[in-house]
Amino acid sequence: EEDPTIDVHRDPQTGEQIVAGLSQVHVEVTVDRLRERFGVEVTLKPPRVPYQETIRGSATAHGRHKKQSGGRGQFGDCHIEIEPLLDASSADGFEFVDQIKGGVIPHSFIPAVEKGVREAMDAGVLAGYPVKGVRVRLFDGAHHSVDSSEIAFKLAGVQAMKQALEQADPVLLEPIMQVILSVPDAYVGDVIGDLNSRRGRPQGMEPVGAMTEIKAEVPMAEMLAYAPDLRSITGGQGDYTLEFVRYEEVPSHLAQKVVEQAGDQQAATHA
Numbered sequence: 001e002e003d004p005t006i007d008v009h010r011d012p013q014t015g016e017q018i019v020a021g022l023s024q025v026h027v028e029v030t031v032d033r034l035r036e037r038f039g040v041e042v043t044l045k046p047p048r049v050p051y052q053e054t055i056r057g058s059a060t061a062h063g064r065h066k067k068q069s070g071g072r073g074q075f076g077d078c079h080i081e082i083e084p085l086l087d088a089s090s091a092d093g094f095e096f097v098d099q100i101k102g103g104v105i106p107h108s109f110i111p112a113v114e115k116g117v118r119e120a121m122d123a124g125v126l127a128g129y130p131v132k133g134v135r136v137r138l139f140d141g142a143h144h145s146v147d148s149s150e151i152a153f154k155l156a157g158v159q160a161m162k163q164a165l166e167q168a169d170p171v172l173l174e175p176i177m178q179v180i181l182s183v184p185d186a187y188v189g190d191v192i193g194d195l196n197s198r199r200g201r202p203q204g205m206e207p208v209g210a211m212t213e214i215k216a217e218v219p220m221a222e223m224l225a226y227a228p229d230l231r232s233i234t235g236g237q238g239d240y241t242l243e244f245v246r247y248e249e250v251p252s253h254l255a256q257k258v259v260e261q262a263g264d265q266q267a268a269t270h271a
Contacts, residue, residue: 006030013130014048024227046224051258052173052247053124054133058083059167063116063160065152076152078105078113079140082164085133093132094121105141105153112150113138116157125165126172126255127262132247136161172255173247175220181230182211183238190233198222217245 006027007020019042021027027044034040060081067074085095096114105113114136121131141156179200183191185207191214192202200218207213223242230238250258 003030011047011050013050016047018047019044049221049224050175051127051129051250053126053129053131053165053170054173055082055084055131055165055168055170057167057169059164061160061164061167063156063158063163065155065159067152068147073144073147074149074152074155075142075144075147076109076112076149076154076156077142078138078153078156078160080113080117080157080160080164081137081139082161082168083135083137085135093134094118095135097135097137099137099139100141105138105143106148109143109148109150109153110138112153113141113157116154116159117161119154120158120161120165124170125162126170127259129172129262131165131170132173136164172250172258174250176217176245176248177220177223177242178245179214179216179218179223179240179242181214181216181238181240182208183214183230183234184210185212187234187238188212188214191230191238192216194229194233198226219248220244 005022007018009018009020010016011018019027019030021030031042031044034042058081060079062077062079064077065074066077085093096117098110100107100110117136121134123129124131143153179195181191188205195202195214195216195218198218199222200216202214202216205212205214220242226240230240
């Protein structure tokens with residue numbers, strides 16, 4: 001309430017409570033004030049990177065949910081084919097195509113299959129991150145006049161989608177940020193060298209008064225604790241802004257580390 005430039009929100013993807021301010025120092029000062037004036041202890045850590053997953057190949061899969069236990073059973077059966085959506089990085093990330101012919105799945109149950117497919121895409125097969133950039137074709141299936149239900153077809157859709165994702169060459173995507181830095185001329189070489197070590201791609205620079213403005217694209221994962229590093233490189237005279245640009249595939253040697261970390265986090269959560 002005292003400081004409208006501090007933003008507190010929950011990240012819908014990672015579930016973390018995010019505190020954002022005008023700079024790292026701004027956030028640290030706010031946390032100190034919370035402790036001194038209100039006795040509130042806050043533990044700060046860098047936010048988790050909101051990775052995504054996508055596919056490079058296509059695959060066909062069959063999902064069947066069948067349950068018989070006294071009384072009325074449950075039956076849903078669907079066949080799907082998945083393939084990458086072109087330019088998945090900028091697309092909405094999903095397209096569902098109904099190609100059912102001859103009523104093998106009644107029209108009223110097709111939205112349930114799509115719902116199951118979407119649910120399976122909330123947590124991908126590589127590291128549990130949301131899946132984007134996929135076209136799903138529902139082309140065949142079967143139903144039972146008594147036992148079929150929306151829930152049965154939804155569960156069949158989940159099953160088919162998980163199976164298809166595993167077979168379609170899944171890959172990990174990471175957010176790429178555009179960084180605009182303003183640094184004294186004397187430190188330009190050091191700053192660019194540091195950006196290169198962070199897998200950054202400098203895109204040009206121009207003089208602005210006594211400073212030099214540098215533009216670069218850098219993976220978000222490499223910029224989580226950048227503020228203190230830039231301070232020490234430039235003697236506290238450098239400044240920067242970050243803006244999301246797009247998602248790109250994570251290099252395979254780094255992707256393996258992210259997958260392992262996600263596995264460790266899931267194990268810790270269930271322990």
